[in-house]
Amino acid sequence: MIQQIYPSVAHPYRYELNKDFQFAAAHYIPSEHAGKCSRVHGHTYFVNVTIAGNELDESGFLVNFSMIKKLIHDRFDHSLLNEHTDSFSDADADRFPTTEIVARTIHEIIQAYLDQSENKPTCVQVFLRETPTSYVVYRPLAGGTYGG
Secondary structure (H helix, E strand, C coil): CCCCCCCCCCCCCCEEEEEEEEEEEEECCCCHHHHHHHCCEEEEEEEEEEEEECCCCCCCCCCCHHHHHHHHHHHHCCEEHHHCCCCCCCCCHHHCCCHHHHHHHHHHHHHHHHHCCCCCCEEEEEEEEEECCEEEEECCECCCECCC
16 A cells, blocks of 8 residues: 655645556656666656546546546556657657656546546646655646646
8 A cells, every 4th residue: 555645736626536556667768868767767656646626427436546547557557658659759858758747648648538527527636756765746737728
């Protein structure tokens, strides 16, 4: 079981759901400035996703916990992130699989799924721990702008 205190995000919604999960993946940062990280290496990523909304779905859920894990874990677990060319690119620094961009990408994947649901919850935060001492928090821009 993952036990972690996460930074909380202020939001105006009635419900807040948090889902913790992990996945193991390798990556490299294709930049001369990345030092040792320019070589292929792996991490066990720990993720916390915060989803908020005012309305529950027909099952009484804001969103089904298992779907959040499935969207990310099934896609990235035991893979080389750089090979996910729909999400990452070795040619575009804004799409290198850094922890920051992986967190943003997780948000984009989850939000795209949520946008298709009837109750329209919002992913308000992604916390991504890459190592025991390093993590990133990603939050979409205010006003509903989610892109990077």
